[in-house]
Amino acid sequence: MAAVGGLVLAWAAEPAAAQGKLEAQYEATLSGIPVGRGAWNIDIQEDVFSAAASGGTTGILKSFAGGSGTGASQGRVVNGALVASAYQASTTTSKKTEEIHITLDKGNVKEFGIIPEPPVDADRIVVTEAHRRGVFDPMTASLVRVPGTGDPLSPEACHGSAPVFDGRMRYELKLDFKRMENVKAEKGYHGPVVVCALYFVPVAGYIPDRPVIKYLAAQRNIEIAFAPVAGTRILVPFWLKVPTPLGPAMLEATSFITTAQPPRVAKTQ
Numbered sequence: 447m448a449a450v451g452g453l454v455l456a457w458a459a460e461p462a463a464a465q466g467k468l469e470a471q472y473e474a475t476l477s478g479i480p481v482g483r484g485a486w487n488i489d490i491q492e493d494v495f496s497a498a499a500s501g502g503t504t505g506i507l508k509s510f511a512g513g514s515g516t517g518a519s520q521g522r523v524v525n526g527a528l529v530a531s532a533y534q535a536s537t538t539t540s541k542k543t544e545e546i547h548i549t550l551d552k553g554n555v556k557e558f559g560i561i562p563e564p565p566v567d568a569d570r571i572v573v574t575e576a577h578r579r580g581v582f583d584p585m586t587a588s589l590v591r592v593p594g595t596g597d598p599l600s601p602e603a604c605h606g607s608a609p610v611f612d613g614r615m616r617y618e619l620k621l622d623f624k625r626m627e628n629v630k631a632e633k634g635y636h637g638p639v640v641v642c643a644l645y646f647v648p649v650a651g652y653i654p655d656r657p658v659i660k661y662l663a664a665q666r667n668i669e670i671a672f673a674p675v676a677g678t679r680i681l682v683p684f685w686l687k688v689p690t691p692l693g694p695a696m697l698e699a700t701s702f703i704t705t706a707q708p709p710r711v712a713k714t715q
Contacts, residue, residue, distance in 0.1 A: 465490055465491050465492055465677060465678065465706070465707035465708070466490050466675040466676045466677035466678040466680070466704060466705065466706050466707055467487075467488065467489050467490070467675070467704065467705050467707060468486065468487065468488040468675050468682060468702070468703070468704045469485075469486075469487055469701070469703045469704075470485065470486045470487075470634075470682075470699050470701060470702045470703070470704075471483070471484070471485050471486075471633075471699065471700050471701040471702075472484045472485070472486065472501070472697055472698060472699050472700065473697075473698060473700050474501075474695070474696070474697045475695070475696050475698075476690070476692060476693060476694075476695050476696075477692060477693030477694065478693075480504055481503060481504060482501055482502060482503045482504055483501060483502065483504050484499060484500060484501025484502070484697075485499065485500055485501070486498070486499045486682070487499075488589070488675060488680075488682065490523065490528075490675060490678050490680060491523070491707070492523065493522060493523050494520070494521070494522055494523060495520070495521060495522070495523055495528050496518070496519070496520045497518065497519050497520075497585050497586070497588075497589065498516070498517070498518040498519075499516065499517045499518070499585070500514070500515070500516045500517075501514065501515060502514035502515070513537065513538060513539040513540075514537070514538050515535065515536060515537040515538065516534075516535065516536050517533075517534070517535040517536075517584070517585050518533070518534050518535075518585065519532065519533045519534075519583055519585035519586045520532050521550075521586065526591070526679075527591060528586055528589055528591065528680075529552065529553070530550050530582065530583050530585075530586040531549070531550055531551070532547070532548070532549055532550070533546075533547065533548040533550070533583035533584070533585055533586070533613075534546070534547050534548075535547075535584075535612075535613070542562075544560065544561070544562070545560070545561045546558070546559070546560050546561075546612070546613035546614070547559055547613070548583055548611070548613055550581075550583065553579070553580050553581060553582070554578065554579045554580065554581075555578035555579070555581065555611060558578075558611075558613050559613075560613055560614065564614070567653060569653045569654070569655065570651065570652065570653050571649075571650045571651060571652060571653075571654065572650060572651075573611075573614075573615070573616050573650045573651040574650065577611065577616040577649065577650050577651075578611055578616070580609060581609045581610060581611040581616070582608055582609065582610050582611075583610070583611065583612070584610055584612045587608045587610050587619065588682065588683060589680050589681075589682060590603055590672055590680065590681040590682070591679055591680055591681075592679050592681060593679070594679075598674055598679045598680075598681060599626070599638050599639070599640050599672075599673075599674060599681070600640065601623040601640070603621075603623075603640045603642070603672055603681055604621040604622055604623035604624070604640060604642035604643075605621065605623070606620075606621060607619060607620040607621070609649075614651050615648065615650070615651035615652050616649045616650040616651050617646060617647060617648045617649050617651075617652075618646075618647040618649060619644065619645070619646060619647075620644070620645040620647065621642040621643065621644060621645075621670075622642060622643040622645075623640070623641075623642060623643075624641045624642060624643050624669065625641045626638055626639070626640055626641065627639050627641055627671060629671065629673065629684055629685070631684075631699050631700060631701055631702040632700045632701060633700070633701040633702075633703065634699075634701050634702040634703035634704070635673055635684070635699075635702035635703070635704060637673070639671040639672055639673050639684050639685075640671065640672050640681070641669055641670070641671045641672075642669070642670050642671075642672070643666070643667075643668065643669060644668040644669065644670045644686075645665075645666070645668070646662045646663055646665065646668070647663065648662075648663055661691075665688070665689065667689050668686075668687065668688050668689070669686070669687045670683055670685070670686045670687075671683065671684045671685045671686075672684060673699075673702060673704075674704070675704050676704040676705055676706040677705070677706025677707060678706075683697075684698070684699050684702065685697060685698040685699065686698075
């Protein structure tokens, strides 16, 4: 699900909208059984933005495969688009801890690294320099900007695709409109969401014979629902549904508190 978590960012050049914040809590389930919890905080200002997430396994899954992770992205708001400059991620399991960092400049990867450095696998498709140009990091790619002046919760939110580089793998995520729905978090947001079909297309940095890669690439029933960050034209995932051989996996917001922030007023003499 982590590989599928990144989505599309619309990069239309438009004047910056009002500012907004999101504080959200999520629960992950497998066949209806809780297996994880996480938090996501997003702060979109007039000229800069930041997004940070954290989570870990819970319940019975923690007894078998405990783990936790964090991720963060920062950058600037340029002509209304979110342009990341840095991405960091860390995952910890009972076997190891891994840290990933990516530095970007206008969508091009300037520098990246994984600690500890993973072993070379001859079966892994090589990620070239060309693969690291014109990409989004996984966190920024999860923020969908809908261009125009109409309601951002519309079928247009599900049009497009995003090239993503996560420090190890390069892949494409594509969206198609499916339907509109209404949701109600236990705390915070209740209202409409736009539901999109989500398709995962591996490009490089992966081992073709890996069963999980084959499974995700073949899926045509992954769905994701987007809700708005108040005061902006940015949408973020409210829930994500992925069919698995063990039953449906779902990540859903239990708390989704979003507030609009007034634009800064220039000081006058």
